[in-house]
Amino acid sequence: MGSTFDPLSTVTDEPAVVNSPPLSNLTQDDLKRIAAYKAVEFVESGMVVGLGTGSTAKHAVNRISELLREGKLRDIIGIPTSTTTHEQAVSLGIPLSDLDSHPIVDLSIDGADEVDPSLNLVKGRGGSLLREKMVEGASKKFVVIVDESKLVKHIGGSGLAVPVEVVPFCCNFTRGKLEEMFREAGCKAKLRVKIGSSGGETAAVTDNGNYVVDLYLERDIGDLEAASEAILRLPGVVEHGMFLGIATTLIVAGKFGVTVKNRFG
Numbered sequence: 196m197g198s199t200f201d202p203l204s205t206v207t208d209e210p211a212v213v214n215s216p217p218l219s220n221l222t223q224d225d226l227k228r229i230a231a232y233k234a235v236e237f238v239e240s241g242m243v244v245g246l247g248t249g250s251t252a253k254h255a256v257n258r259i260s261e262l263l264r265e266g267k268l269r270d271i272i273g274i275p276t277s278t279t280t281h282e283q284a285v286s287l288g289i290p291l292s293d294l295d296s297h298p299i300v301d302l303s304i305d306g307a308d309e310v311d312p313s314l315n316l317v318k319g320r321g322g323s324l325l326r327e328k329m330v331e332g333a334s335k336k337f338v339v340i341v342d343e344s345k346l347v348k349h350i351g352g353s354g355l356a357v358p359v360e361v362v363p364f365c366c367n368f369t370r371g372k373l374e375e376m377f378r379e380a381g382c383k384a385k386l387r388v389k390i391g392s393s394g395g396e397t398a399a400v401t402d403n404g405n406y407v408v409d410l411y412l413e414r415d416i417g418d419l420e421a422a423s424e425a426i427l428r429l430p431g432v433v434e435h436g437m438f439l440g441i442a443t444t445l446i447v448a449g450k451f452g453v454t455v456k457n458r459f460g
């Protein structure tokens with residue numbers, strides 16, 4: 196982290212800052228851990244901290260618990276974004292609460308599936324997009340931590356899914372409506388399934404008892420705000436995994452080092 200970077204100061208339009216030596220010969224998980232540890236440097240004693248979900252965020256939760264045990268952090272209250280993170284934090288002894296008791300979160304740290312140049316995100320390939328959006332949307336600062344493979348030119352650009360959480364009722368109807376909505380972008384909408392112990396497929400169920408429809412886009416969908424509004428207007432949709440204008444800081448670990456970027460405005 197450069198000495199001028201203060202995660203709690205007003206965000207700036209400073210260009211990306213490369214501030215560490217090249218990180219060669221590291222695995223993707225090493226890069227995730229490096230980004231996560233860097234983000235935890237911005238956690239201060241007494242903060243309410245949103246705890247993200249996924250293999251990158253897991254490193255941040257581990258690091259927070261380590262610093263609590265060492266006495267380098269005190270009085271942290273964690274707000275988990277999934278039952279998985281809740282269980283991890285409980286097992287590590289991190290004090291927890293929720294948005295009902297702490298409606299304002301000082302700082303959230305979480306991974307992402309895609310990050311575009313304006314710090315818009317795709318999240319939810321791990322299925323926790325609704326709780327993540329609630330917690331991270333209630334945060335004064337939201338630090339996104341990724342390895343460089345998550346950077347895309349436009350949302351959907353990785354060719355992997357843009358998830359939408361839907362109610363189970365007539366989910367195939369909702370799936371079809373979503374596919375039709377983005378037909379011009381070559382959208383294929385698929386209900387997310389999981390393979391059971393007997394080998395059969397069943398719908399994947401979120402922490403909120405809902406299903407997920409994954410949108411696979413061949414082309415850029417253009418106006419993201421318009422797309423967001425159209426998806427949210429569709430009855431049957433609970434939330435989508437595009438996080439627009441929510442992230443305040445991006446930390447990327449890659450073979451050229453660690454890069455920090457603040458969102459302007």
Ligand SMILES: O=C(CO)[C@H](O)[C@H](O)COP(=O)(O)O
Nearest residue numbers: 249250251306318319321323
């Ligand atoms: O949105 C998420 C879970 O719903 C995750 O943050 C996202 O899927 C990134 O996961 P990972 O850090 O394992 O690559």
